[in-house]
Amino acid sequence: MTSAPSKAAPHGLLIANLLAQLAFGLLAMTICLPSMQEWGAIFGSSQAAVQLTFSGFVVTYGSMQLLYGPLSDRIGRKKILMFGLVVSFTGSVLAALAPSLPLLVAARVLQGAGAAAGMVVGRAMVQDLFDGPERTRVMAYVGMAMGLCPPLATIIGGQLHVRLGWQANFVLMAGLAAVLFVAAWRGLPDHRKATTVQPHWLRAMFTSYATLGREPSFLLHVLLLAMTTATFYAFLGGAPIVLGSYGVRPDGIGFYIMAIPGAYIVGNYLTSRFARLTGERRIMRFGQVLTVGGIALMLLLALAGLNTPLAFALPLVLLGIGHGLLVPPALGGTVGLLPALAGSAAAVAGLSQQLMGAVGGFAVGLFHHEGAINLGWLMLLFAVCGASAQWLLHRRKSP
Numbered sequence: 001m002t003s004a005p006s007k008a009a010p011h012g013l014l015i016a017n018l019l020a021q022l023a024f025g026l027l028a029m030t031i032c033l034p035s036m037q038e039w040g041a042i043f044g045s046s047q048a049a050v051q052l053t054f055s056g057f058v059v060t061y062g063s064m065q066l067l068y069g070p071l072s073d074r075i076g077r078k079k080i081l082m083f084g085l086v087v088s089f090t091g092s093v094l095a096a097l098a099p100s101l102p103l104l105v106a107a108r109v110l111q112g113a114g115a116a117a118g119m120v121v122g123r124a125m126v127q128d129l130f131d132g133p134e135r136t137r138v139m140a141y142v143g144m145a146m147g148l149c150p151p152l153a154t155i156i157g158g159q160l161h162v163r164l165g166w167q168a169n170f171v172l173m174a175g176l177a178a179v180l181f182v183a184a185w186r187g188l189p190d191h192r193k194a195t196t197v198q199p200h201w202l203r204a205m206f207t208s209y210a211t212l213g214r215e216p217s218f219l220l221h222v223l224l225l226a227m228t229t230a231t232f233y234a235f236l237g238g239a240p241i242v243l244g245s246y247g248v249r250p251d252g253i254g255f256y257i258m259a260i261p262g263a264y265i266v267g268n269y270l271t272s273r274f275a276r277l278t279g280e281r282r283i284m285r286f287g288q289v290l291t292v293g294g295i296a297l298m299l300l301l302a303l304a305g306l307n308t309p310l311a312f313a314l315p316l317v318l319l320g321i322g323h324g325l326l327v328p329p330a331l332g333g334t335v336g337l338l339p340a341l342a343g344s345a346a347a348v349a350g351l352s353q354q355l356m357g358a359v360g361g362f363a364v365g366l367f368h369h370e371g372a373i374n375l376g377w378l379m380l381l382f383a384v385c386g387a388s389a390q391w392l393l394h395r396r397k398s399p
Contacts, residue, residue: 034253065120078188092177
């Protein structure tokens with residue numbers, strides 16, 4: 001049980017606090033993307049090695065959610081959140097002071113391990129503190145915040161990089177972690193643990209995961225989400241390199257990266273409207289058509305020699321809308337298949353998304369990106385794998 005929102009803090013401040021805790025991880029993940037196009041030259045390393053700063057963050061950001069979730073149930077949400085913020089603060093400081101790329105990668109791994117707490121605990125606290133339509137409204141705010149984080153972070157990160165140097169981004173994240181620590185301590189209610197705690201909770205957790213692993217429909221939903229995330233993270237990892245080859249400086253990258261997250265918000269809105277008029281399967285099919293079509297159009301323009309920032313970014317607006325149509329019903333499918341295991345299902349889906357996203361971000365560094373062609377093929381590969389999972393899923397559900 002938890003105290004009611006009205007007793008914990010003023011209602012608007014409580015929601016803002018939760019949104020900030022949830023957004024912290026995505027901000028930390030993406031704020032340094034504009035700097036990555038120059039880290040290879042700064043540290044004298046290959047682009048594949050530079051991509052490890054992104055993939056290393058994503059791996060720990062995803063995997064630690066599996067641990068933080070059950071721990072927050074057992075010892076309290078607030079304690080886990082504050083612990084994660086301390087870890088992320090430490091990682092941010094070490095990143096700002098890193099004299100070499102390997103140490104920067106290690107600091108990013110630590111930063112991601114701490115940032116994971118905000119995502120999993122924030123979602124759990126929304127479930128704890130709000131009911132019915134109010135919970136739905138808050139979750140809508142969460143979706144909008146998650147969509148806005150990557151473009152805003154890259155714009156801010158690019159400006160700081162140009163004016164103060166790449167280390168300024170990590171100084172900012174360390175300061176934000178400290179502010180959020182105080183906000184969590186003073187503004188969030190304590191989570192009261194259940195009076196009866198299952199003695200073998202760790203065994204029960206793995207039993208739940210094994211049960212989910214035996215459900216083909218669940219696995220296909222997770223595969224679809226994972227490939228969708230890999231497509232997006234490949235874009236996030238590769239866009240600064242491609243745009244750099246077109247002459248876009250770090251302070252301008254965020255304006256082009258905004259294409260997908262901005263369109264994703266539109267897609268989420270359309271999903272909420274279309275859900276009342278047509279079935280989820282049709283919405284997902286339309287979303288997949290837009291996803292593959294947007295990537296194919298971007299690739300065709302690059303193959304035709306139209307190598308400009310707008311030719312790269314504008315077709316991917318279709319991808320963003322497509323993901324906005326795909327992700328909500330796919331997420332609903334993961335947690336709705338076995339309602340009793342919804343928490344475990346959400347953790348598995350989140351981990352799979354982040355791990356596959358890390359693969360997508362790292363794979364970018366394996367290819368040369370003088371233009372958008374190689375990135376386009378890579379994104380198309382992930383998208384086609386997701387479309388195949390969706391086809392198999394719908395085929396299983398057909399009468």
